[in-house]
Amino acid sequence: MRFLFALNVLVLCVGLGAACTCVDIPTNGCDSQYSILGQVLRRQVLEPGENGRSVYIVRVLQIYKAERRLPYVWPGIVRIRAYHGSATCGVILTRGRLYVISGTYQDSSLETNSCAYVRQWNEIPFSQRWDLFCRRL
Known part of the structure; x- marks a missing residue:
């Protein structure tokens, strides 16, 4: 009985250790290294599976913040x-x-994740869109 309890505790701890944990939920992309408005043109799966990786080809329509030049693959x-x-x-x-x-x-490309500000454009209230521009006062 104690063995089963210990096993359950171990499984729970391992499961929690593998979960995504974000420190803060951003209200815009100003704390990130870049923030853009873009249209997703294509998704290519690099590594399949539940925890795999994809690369998105995105047309940049607006740059809200860029700490350095964006690494364009095409204009x-x-x-x-x-x-x-x-x-x-x-x-x-x-x-x-x-x-x-x-x-x-990351090197010559861009990365994002669910802890960064990633929102569908039509789900951002109009009153919050001005805050997307990362202007320092």
Whole structure:
């Protein structure tokens, strides 16, 4: 009986250790290294599986923040890598839709995750859209 209890506690701890944990929930992308409004053109799965990775081809329509030049693969087009499993803080973006996507620079590409500000454009209230511009006063 004690063995089963100890086993259950161990399984619970391992399960919690594999979960995504975000420190803060951002209200815009200003704390990220980049933040853009973009249209998802294509998704390519790099690593299949629950905790695999995808790369998104995104047309940049607006730059809200960029700590350095965006790594364009074609004029106005960037590649954004992301995990797609919930345990790895993944995101799944739908082709053709507009998103505000924020994240980090990794070598010569961009990355994002569910802890960064990633929102579908039509779900952002009009009153909050001005806050997407990361202007320092």
